[in-house]
Structure formats: C-alpha cells, structure tokens
Amino acid sequence: VNGTTVINDSRALTNIASVDATTAAAIGAAGVGGAMSLISTTSLNANVGYIDVLFPSGYTHYLINILGLVCPLAMNTGGIESRLLDTSNNPVSGANTYGYGHGTTGQSDRWRSMGDVGSNTSYYKANFFIEVMSPRDSSVCTNAKCTPLGAYQNSGSLTISNINLMGYRDPEQHNGLRIFHQNSSYGSSVSFSSASNKILLWGVK
DSSP states (O other): OTTOOSBOTTSOBOOOOOOOHHHHHHHHHTTTTOOEEEEEEEOOOSOBSEEEEEOOTTOSEEEEEEEEEOOOGGGSSSEEEEEEEOTTSOBOOOTTTTOTTSSOTTOTTSEEEEEEBOOOTTTOOEEEEEEEESTTOTTSOOEEEEEESSSSSTTOOBOOOSOOEEEOSSOOOOOEEEEEETTSTTTTSOOBOTTOOEEEEEEEO
8 A cells, every 4th residue: 555565465464554433443342352342221111039140152251330229118128149141041050069268158159249238229329340250151260349330429328248259169061140139039039129239240262
C-alpha cells in the first residue's frame, strides 16, 4: 500500500498503523487477544428463590455482574451463597465439595460468597461481580472470586466477608452458577426481589 508492505510473503500483517472499530469488533468476536464480550443481560420480572447463571460454550472465563440486587424484608440479614451447576444444570453439593477454607464452618457444601445484603429498595441495593475461571474445562478445578462494588453506600449495601474466594475440590466441568440467599433454604424460598436491577454475563474467549 503506497510502497509499504502490510502483508508480507509469510502472510503476516506488518506496519498496521490502526484498526477501525468494525475490524476490532470482528477480531474480538473471533477470540483473538482474549477479548471480553457481553453475552447476555437479564432482569428479574418476579421475586425468585435463586438465580441460575448458565455459561455458554466457547469461552474460557466468565464475569457475572449483578447490579442493584434487592432482598425482601425478611431477608435483610445474612449473606449470599452460591453453588456451581453440573453438566445437567443441577447444583453441586456435598461435604467439602468446595474445598478447605472456602466455605464457612459446616457449610462446605456451598460457597459463602459475601456478607450482608440489605432490603430497602430505595437504599440498600447490592452491586457485585463474580469472576469464574475455566468452569467448562473438565481437566482443571473451577475457581471463582466475588468482589463487591462499594460497601454500605447508596448503591451497594454489601460487606465483604473474609471468604470471597472459592475453589472447587476436583477437576470437573461446570455449566453455570446458582446464587441464593443464606436464609432461603438453598433457594426454596424467596431470595431476591423483582425490584432488583439486572444481571450481565460477560465472557472471555
């Protein structure tokens, strides 16, 4: 191009000065460079006992971004817990399932991911994200980390517990993550209100 090589005899790109937005989006969608892309956006249309976030294939890492999560008044104390989902999308449980030191005492059949969540819809809304690494790879142990976005303020009544990391004990494929309130009997009663904002799922290829 104008005397400058941009594709050499080895079919390699060279001397590329810039990439336009359309090309950048196409490269990212193809998974070059480990680009993160938005997979889905979901809103709660009713009060629910739990939230199941499914991990579509084609990605290595996932980020669950939960914005404005609200608990009913009866649930304004206690924390949020999680269980991974197996290949049939059933929650995985069992003594010591989630590894030593990553569940509260006597609760190693699930992951205590964070501290208290408030209930007042005009003030106490929790914002947080959960990173899940390689859950669909059956050859490695799934690991996750929960990070609150603000602690006890207008947009985030959520306190970090000292147990916000989770490591699954054995290499195994996991197709998703179930999120429920500590006081909801594993999601059999209402955990989260329809007044909650939305749930975004991002993926890295």
